[in-house]
Amino acid sequence: MILQLLEEGGIVRRDKQLGYHLEKKDAKTEDLVQLAEAAGRKGDHDRQALERMVFYAQSGFCRWKVLLEYFNEEAEWDHCGHCDNCMNPPEKALLPLPTSDQEASAVAKPASTPSFPAGAMVKVPKVGKGQILSSTDEMVTIIFPDSQKRTFLKNHVELL
Numbered sequence: 233m234i235l236q237l238l239e240e241g242g243i244v245r246r247d248k249q250l251g252y253h254l255e256k257k258d259a260k261t262e263d264l265v266q267l268a269e270a271a272g273r274k275g276d277h278d279r280q281a282l283e284r285m286v287f288y289a290q291s292g293f294c295r296w297k298v299l300l301e302y303f304n305e306e307a308e309w310d311h312c313g314h315c316d317n318c319m320n321p322p323e324k325a326l327l328p329l330p331t332s333d334q335e336a337s338a339v340a341k342p343a344s345t346p347s348f349p350a351g352a353m354v355k356v357p358k359v360g361k362g363q364i365l366s367s368t369d370e371m372v373t374i375i376f377p378d379s380q381k382r383t384f385l386k387n388h389v390e391l392l
């Protein structure tokens with residue numbers, strides 16, 4: 233059994249009331265992977281479960297939670313607060329990495345300055361002059377001196 237392996241490896245200890253506890257609180261990914269591989273060789277778990285555990289062990293999730301889930305034990309918390317990933321979360325490891333420089337620059341690109349900023353004075357042919365309240369990519373909403381609000385396509389509006 234893998235729990236015996238973990239006990240022999242000093243990673244867990246058995247408690248009569250509460251079951252197994254994480255003993256080696258600084259258990260590293262390599263330790264867990266090694267144990268999972270050992271268990272996999274023994275045929276205690278299927279290959280998919282092993283691969284899943286290796287993936288999570290390397291991903292920055294709580295190591296203890298990953299371990300419990302590998303044994304089909306439900307962890308009622310997300311972080312044990314004791315393993316190295318909980319003490320020092322490598323949050324960056326959980327973020328998807330941009331696949332190319334082009335994508336990275338697209339994400340970093342600031343929003344373009346609106347061509348019709350709110351508050352600017354405009355003129356609408358055959359309607360008159362007004363002030364911009366808001367604008368979208370295609371539409372501009374204008375308030376006119378008679379307090380009427382109307383929305384026009386941008387190409388009908390002239391900035392003053």
Ligand SMILES: [Zn+2]
Pocket residue numbers: 293294295296297311312313314315316317318
């Ligand atoms: Zn943890």
